[in-house]
Amino acid sequence: MKNRPQYSIASVDNALHLAQLLLLEGPLRVSEAAARLDVSVSTAHRLLAMLVYRDFAEQASDRTYRAGPMLGGAPAPDVSVGDLRAVALPHLRRLVDRVQESANLVVLSGPQVRFVHTVECAQLIRAGDRSGKALPAHVSSAGKAILAMLEPDDLAVALAGLDATQRQRVRRGLGVVRRNGFALNNQQTEAGLSAIGVPVRCGGGRFAGISVAMPAFRFSRDRVAPLVEELVTCARALEDDVREAGGDRQQ
Known part of the structure; x- marks a missing residue:
């Protein structure tokens, strides 16, 4: 008792x-x-x-x-989150300093993505802290970026809760994400909020994602290319540190 x-x-x-x-x-x-x-x-x-x-x-x-x-009802994330957060935090801070928008680290948890950490920018109007929140992976920018990298069987599991029409539409969209290397969320999850996300390879076929989020009034198509460039640079540097940290743990 x-x-x-x-x-x-x-x-x-x-x-x-x-x-x-x-x-x-x-x-x-x-x-x-x-x-x-x-x-x-x-x-x-x-x-x-x-x-x-x-x-x-x-x-x-x-x-x-x-x-x-x-x-206990929530699926376990696919990545060792505590270690990933520790490694990612300085990269997210540098990314925010460079783009002056808020940045997020997310992991896949079943059909959802969970926000592991948010680094907020200094803008007066900004995307808020979403640490700990969960969203359907197929509508989140970083979630779509992760889904686009999954093997067919893993993707089928992640999309199992959608009806046939939704799955077909999502799969078409993920094909575009796969070709482009990034995903957009323009007010799909929240009115007035836009985000761009890219995947992060964590080894062993596992992925996380990072995104830059901003008020929709600051989002425009001419910002996409420079933001994607900064996100990809951040993701590659983070992947290098994740590999190095993994090697250190195995020694």
Whole structure:
């Protein structure tokens, strides 16, 4: 039997953020959770205790915490998200400095993409932080970029929830994405928001995606080519660091 912790948790946002981290990045130690939330270790411990009490987390025998039964219905991402985020963060920051728009890192999770991290630009009006959010992969710019790279069987699984007409339309669009090397989302997921995405090869046939997002009024066709060039440069540099990090782990 579980006893309710003898304290109240005021920071709902921190608790929800922590649940997202467990879902996206896998097991965390208390000290790691504290560092990610920028809170004290004691605060992180109280947050995790509340998540355990509500079945959003479980404590393993090695004293790490992982996603609990309430988060168990979501498919696991195809990429080791914690490592990928750490490697990608400086690349995303450089990309934002160069293009002056917000940048996102996403991973495929079943038929959805999950936003691992957003680096917001300094523009007064900008695309907001989407860290932890999920969108259908076939409408997100970075999601479409990932889907276009999948093997036929994997793509069929990702599109299984769509009806035949939708699947046919999506497949045609992915053919264009495959030829162009990038994908557009011009207000498909949110009115007033446009984005451009490219895939990131993570090794072993796995992919992530990065995107640049902006208010639709700042999007124009003449911005596509220079933004794609910056995205591709960022993706290639990130791929090099992912390979290097993978090699270090194998040694």
